[in-house]
Amino acid sequence: MPASKLDQLCVNTIRTLSIDGVEKANSGHPGMPMGMADVAYVLWTKFLKHNPKNPEWLDRDRFILSAGHGSMLIYSLLHLTGYNLSLEEIKNFRQMGSKTPGHPEYGMTPGIETTTGPLGQGFGTGIGMAMAEHFLAAKFNKEDQCIIDHYTYAIVSDGDLMEGISHESASMAGHMGLGKLIYLYDSNRISIEGSTDITFTEDVSKRFQAYKWHVIEIDGHDHDKIVAAIEEAQSVTDKPSLIVCKTHIGFGSPNKQDSESSHGSPLGEEEVRLTKQAYGWESEEQFYIPSEALDKFREAIEKGQKAEDEWNTVLESYEKDHSQEFQEFKTWMRRKISDKLTESLPVFKADKKGIASRAASGKVINAIKDVIPNLFGGSADLGGSTKTDIEGYGSFIEDSPTGRTVHFGVREHGMGAAVNGITLHGGLIPYGATFFVFTDYMRPAIRLAALMKIPSIFVLTHDSIGLGEDGPTHQPVEHLSSLRAMPNVTILRPGDANETSHAWKVALENENGPTLLVLTRQNLPTQERTSSNPADLVNKGAYIFSDSDSETPEAIIIGTGSELQYAIEAKETLIDKGVDVRVVSMPSWELFENQDTSYKESVLPKSVTNKVSIEAGATFGWERYVGPKGKSIGLDSFGESAPYEELYEHFGITTEAVVEAVLENK
Incomplete structure (x- = not known):
């Protein structure tokens, strides 16, 4: 069924703002925002739980534009729905110092949940956000008092699904049964080089069904079908959902719809005029926003405040009925590290035989697990080797959502992004572990954590030729140098067990970027300590x-x-x-x-x-x-x-x- 006149006006407002932003910058990707405007409009006005006046509200739905090249879509939505993103910022798209950079950047623009652009990373990061929601809901919610109850949505593209990380992350999410994860796939069948017929002909729906996802296929321009699909996805609680939205890239452009020419370049002045004419647009003014459309979008402010007020009422009753758990919830969500951390760190006696720093790290993890009860993590199928299992608290699996040891599987790409997503969500202090050489596989996630300045922790063992017989394929040689070249990453390579203890303390207290703990397979002597060389140095x-x-x-x-x-x-x-x-x-x-x-x-x-x-x-x-x-x-x-x-x-x-x-x- 066609959209109402007002709905269509609102959708075209998203499109024209996106077109004008790209055109003024003479740089950007107009086609995807034009094609996904219907889907985004329905999601943001009828389903997304958010408060534009408080983008940090804890129980908001998370929305990720994994197809970050189409950033004008989310910038338009944020401005229109009332976030602190002015029209001047929309006009300054891709300009120095603006809040509207070429790809969405976390911490720069209110309402941006994660930095996206490197394709597939947003897809993987959303898995981590859904993992965090799943754990925290199981941990804190009561039958009549749900204080964690939200969805993670993402718009993903052909490019996202081609990147290898999407395979790892989708497999992981399906295995974990993350039912509050809903991804909307912009199936426009166009990439930079042309039709995806030349590169990407797999059956995406069957692929995701094989990953244990619930899959729905719809016309991405039919509002009723979009509504029905999201409602159906919400009703499926034991599987993540993929909504395959068949769309037209560059929708409405007389000469560039369904063409790669609308993907990564401005439409051009004449084509902009023809496209707006095709929309029945009433003004030739750039960045024109009809008042009726703005009024409709700005309903999000009152609606969002009402939703947060209702949540606050539940939270108040929760505080009265479950005061101890409420205090724990507050501490977790603030990422407050216990004052007892230092005294809980294990102290190792001097010993020439010593202990591998990976083994010392394992002892640290299990010494502090009760002092840092929201410590949550695991490895890429290497728990026994990296010594990163949290003992006594079970595994985070579908039937045990409060388990604290995560089995990421042999999925370093997916693990790195998921750790970032858990960190961004808030409430848990996550880590991911693998052999140091395999940072090659999760380097993009480490880099994004550094760019976002978020405190993700990565435990990296088997750190040199000291791992021995596995040989050069597994012996990291250039990795320390290459990662030291990455801005805003803190790397610690401790020299004995007591340095390892305090390296963990540094990692937990570092709030300004990722920390890499680089640890040995082989034993290291535990050195003698005096007042002149304490390990806390x-x-x-x-x-x-x-x-x-x-x-x-x-x-x-x-x-x-x-x-x-x-x-x-x-x-x-x-x-x-x-x-x-x-x-x-x-x-x-x-x-x-x-x-x-x-x-x-x-x-x-x-x-x-x-x-x-x-x-x-x-x-x-x-x-x-x-x-x-x-x-x-x-x-x-x-x-x-x-x-x-x-x-x-x-x-x-x-x-x-x-x-x-x-x-x-x-």
């Missing part, structure tokens, strides 16, 4: 582990992670040779760079030119710390398959190599 990034006898040492040896032990051993040998040496433990470049100049100079004085670093990875970048006369011991080739002790000898990452380097530079 990890939060400085680098600190004097063992100082020289004189105020200015003859040489400084810098060690990280599993190679700290070699730095310490080298000092003992060098003392016997009459060389006065300082040992610096440097678990985190990023934290060290955050310190003031005087602290950095006190640890690594410029006057000492004989500096040697040792790290079982690429030496790239170490010149900033050892200086032009220093030397870096590491690995600038791929590894080999052999027992790890042999590999360290073979590649010259040894105590003897450190001693020799110091003596050569003396």
Whole structure:
């Protein structure tokens, strides 16, 4: 059934705003907003639970524009429904400093739930949001007092579904039975190169049915069918839903509808005029918004405030009837870390045999699990290897939604995005674990976490040639260097068990970006600690582990992670040779760079030119710390398959190599 005259006016308002924004910028993607305007209008005005005057309302529905290239669609919706996004910002689309960048960015524009644009990432992030809703609803809701009760919606595109991450994430969501997840697929059958007939001919509906999704196919321009499809999807509570919306990209454009020419380029002045004429548009003015349409959209303000007020009433009664759980709910949603965290961290006795930092991390997780009761995470089918299972609280599976150990499966792409989604949703403190080498698979999610400045935690074990016989395919060599190059990522490579304890504390307290805990497979000696080298100095990034006898040492040896032990051993040998040496433990470049100049100079004085670093990875970048006369011991080739002790000898990452380097530079 055709839309009413007012509904059609509103839909065309979305379209013309999107067209005009792209045209003024002379850059952007008008076709998708034009094609999905009907679907978006129905969702946002008839179903989406949101309050434009409080975009952070905890029980709002989450909406993700995974097809982030069509960002003018969500910008138009946000302005029209009354969010703090002015028409001037719409006019400044893609311009420096505007709140309307080329792809939606979290933290910049009110109402944007996650940064999207890299196709498939929004799809995967939404899975994490739905996971969080599922857990928190099961944890806190009472039969007559539901304080967590919302949906996660996304508009996804052909490009999203072609990207590999969508396969992993869809499989995971179907397996988990995330019934409050509803994705609207813009099936317009056009990509940049033309018709998807040349690249993408699978049966998407059957694919998602195989993933255990509920699938509905509709005409994406028929409002009644859109309404019925969303209602049907909401009624299916044990499966996520995919609504396949058959649409026309560039809808209404006389010469560019159903063509790749409307995908990633402005329509052009003449085609804009013809398109608006086809819509029966009453004004040639750019960014014209009919008053009747604006009034209709702005009903969202009163409707949203009413919904939040009703929720607040339920929350007040919940506080009275379940005061302890209410306080816990508040603490969780604020991501407040317990004051008892530090005293709960395990302290490991000095021990030459020691313990692998991955095993120490596992002990930390299970020592703090009750102090941080919303700690929630798992691994990519590697729980036994990464030591990341939370013991005693069960697994997060369809029939046990309050289990705290997540089995992400062999899905690093999907896991990384899901961890970001859980973090963005709020209420849980998630982590995802895998072998360090497989950050190659979830690098896009790590990068987006860094861009969004969100505190996702990634536990990365088997961090070097120290994993041994698995060989170069599994031995990360360049990964530390490459990830250190990524802005706003904090990497910690602790040198023993006690540094690992405090690395976890840093990760939990870091609210400004993702933290990567890089951990060993092999045992590390647990070092002796005194008042001069307490492990909590990890939060400085680098600190004097063992100082020289004189105020200015003859040489400084810098060690990280599993190679700290070699730095310490080298000092003992060098003392016997009459060389006065300082040992610096440097678990985190990023934290060290955050310190003031005087602290950095006190640890690594410029006057000492004989500096040697040792790290079982690429030496790239170490010149900033050892200086032009220093030397870096590491690995600038791929590894080999052999027992790890042999590999360290073979590649010259040894105590003897450190001693020799110091003596050569003396």
